[in-house]
Amino acid sequence: ERVMAKNDEIAVDVRQRLATHGVPALNLVSSPGSGKTLLLERTLQDLGDELRMAVVTGDVQTENDADRLARWTDRLVHAVVTGGACHLDARQVATALEALDLDDTDLLFVENVGNLVCPASWDLGETAKVVLFSVTEGEDKPLKYPKMFRMARYAVLNKVDLLPHVPFDLDRAVACAREVNPELEFFFTSALTGEGTAAWYDFLWSCVHTPV
Amino acid sequence: ERVMAKNDEIAVDVRQRLATHGVPALNLVSSPGSGKTLLLERTLQDLGDELRMAVVTGDVQTENDADRLARWTDRLVHAVVTGGACHLDARQVATALEALDLDDTDLLFVENVGNLVCPASWDLGETAKVVLFSVTEGEDKPLKYPKMFRMARYAVLNKVDLLPHVPFDLDRAVACAREVNPELEFFFTSALTGEGTAAWYDFLWSCVHTPV
Ligand SMILES: Nc1nc2c(ncn2[C@@H]2O[C@H](COP(=O)(O)OP(=O)(O)OP(=O)(O)O)[C@@H](O)[C@H]2O)c(=O)[nH]1
Ligand SMILES: Nc1nc2c(ncn2[C@@H]2O[C@H](COP(=O)(O)OP(=O)(O)OP(=O)(O)O)[C@@H](O)[C@H]2O)c(=O)[nH]1
Ligand SMILES: [Mg+2]
Ligand SMILES: [Mg+2]
Numbered sequence: 093e094r095v096m097a098k099n100d101e102i103a104v105d106v107r108q109r110l111a112t113h114g115v116p117a118l119n120l121v122s123s124p125g126s127g128k129t130l131l132l133e134r135t136l137q138d139l140g141d142e143l144r145m146a147v148v149t150g151d152v153q154t155e156n157d158a159d160r161l162a163r164w165t166d167r168l169v170h171a172v173v174t175g176g177a178c179h180l181d182a183r184q185v186a187t188a189l190e191a192l193d194l195d196d197t198d199l200l201f202v203e204n205v206g207n208l209v210c211p212a213s214w215d216l217g218e219t220a221k222v223v224l225f226s227v228t229e230g231e232d233k234p235l236k237y238p239k240m241f242r243m244a245r246y247a248v249l250n251k252v253d254l255l256p257h258v259p260f261d262l263d264r265a266v267a268c269a270r271e272v273n274p275e276l277e278f279f280f281t282s283a284l285t286g287e288g289t290a291a292w293y294d295f296l297w298s299c300v301h302t303p304v
Numbered sequence: 305e306r307v308m309a310k311n312d313e314i315a316v317d318v319r320q321r322l323a324t325h326g327v328p329a330l331n332l333v334s335s336p337g338s339g340k341t342l343l344l345e346r347t348l349q350d351l352g353d354e355l356r357m358a359v360v361t362g363d364v365q366t367e368n369d370a371d372r373l374a375r376w377t378d379r380l381v382h383a384v385v386t387g388g389a390c391h392l393d394a395r396q397v398a399t400a401l402e403a404l405d406l407d408d409t410d411l412l413f414v415e416n417v418g419n420l421v422c423p424a425s426w427d428l429g430e431t432a433k434v435v436l437f438s439v440t441e442g443e444d445k446p447l448k449y450p451k452m453f454r455m456a457r458y459a460v461l462n463k464v465d466l467l468p469h470v471p472f473d474l475d476r477a478v479a480c481a482r483e484v485n486p487e488l489e490f491f492f493t494s495a496l497t498g499e500g501t502a503a504w505y506d507f508l509w510s511c512v513h514t515p516v
Binding site for chain 2: 236
């Protein structure tokens with residue numbers, strides 16, 4: 093489709109600009125409510141003094157997520173309100189980059205619209221997609237929404253603090269994901285309690301020091 | 305768009321056929337993993353002897369949900385695998401109806417693809433949309449994904465068994481939903497424990513006895 097082709101052209105340009113400045117970009121995707129914003133809140137809170145992070149948020153309506161994140165950082169949090177579209181596109185990210193000083197940024201996060209289907213098809217010029225899913229959503233999401241898990245390089249299984257209270261089989265969930273994408277690298281977190289975030293932070297540092 | 309207009313034409317036809325046979329149809333929509341299938345499993349288990357229910361499931365990939373539901377009923381569970389589309393459409397439902405004996409059916413459920421955005425725009429010929437959301441997804445989903453809550457007539461706030469374990473303010477969630485759609489009628493359930501399903505069942509019976 094012509095729209096997608098145009099998007100991919102812009103994504104190449106975005107990726108170029110980020111690479112020129114050595115700024116890796118992670119595109120966080122998930123179902124609505126899996127914990128993208130809470131994980132980013134905690135990440136900004138814990139790493140904000142050492143790591144220069146910028147965020148672009150995407151939502152169909154409201155700037156709620158950008159407002160939540162802005163509480164934890166003096167740096168730019170750029171809200172994109174799509175007004176209806178179920179995904180962010182590369183043009184929106186390119187526009188957001190205009191407002192950003194890439195020479196003063198170590199890492200860019202893009203929090204995409206909560207949707208396990210459409211954002212899988214839209215390249216934003218990111219370094220990698222990080223798919224979050226939570227222990228409250230069931231083990232079979234990777235099988236039912238395979239494209240997103242295939243397009244992602246990293247997976248965060250979040251809300252592990254709820255494991256004692258839900259009939260969720262962690263090994264089965266990982267196996268379902270590996271069936272779709274054997275390369276997927278996993279993190280197991282609770283954005284609420286902070287459990288498992290050390291490995292996530294190590295990963296973010298590794299993105300910054302060596303090209304992902 | 306021409307595709308939508310064509311869809312709406314077919315939806316009118318579906319609604320006509322269902323009305324002729326006096327079969328109400330509920331279109332269940334939600335984020336992935338909110339509990340649509342588990343609620344339907346329990347509904348089929350508890351009411352299946354008295355109420356003649358048929359189900360059409362929609363998924364991007366797999367027939368997992370149809371298989372889960374088929375365990376609880378001898379009646380038809382028709383699986384639609386969209387192969388990529390992020391929503392069901394009226395043509396798919398019209399086709400599923402071909403396989404159904406509407407004179408031997410009291411109530412039709414359509415379990416839509418897990419997605420809080422796109423299915424809001426596609427009329428399937430249903431009597432009403434029922435939007436599920438769960439206490440683990442945050443209170444603000446109605447504000448962030450307003451169209452779905454506006455298009456729905458009923459809302460099921462599910463997973464209430466997890467309330468003691470999550471920072472979720474039920475009153476705020478209901479207020480957010482009413483801000484978007486003051487007419488929304490609420491049910492509060494746990495599809496896992498069965499809590500709150502009595503009111504849901506009363507509602508289903510009311511659909512069958514009086515035109516919704
Ligand atoms: N128990 C628990 N709750 C969590 C965790 N992470 C997020 N939550 C809760 O889950 C709800 C949704 O979290 P958000 O961070 O808003 O989710 P999101 O993915 O950003 O949602 P969208 O932007 O709408 O797609 C909130 O009520 C959070 O408090 C976790 O690790 N454990
Ligand atoms: N604790 C708790 N877990 C629930 C409840 N309802 C569903 N679950 C769990 O939530 C997960 C997802 O439930 P499903 O019924 O598959 O959700 P769904 O909405 O049909 O998911 P999709 O079809 O992928 O959109 C499963 O692990 C269920 O066991 C509930 O009321 N309480
Ligand atoms: Mg968010
Ligand atoms: Mg389901």
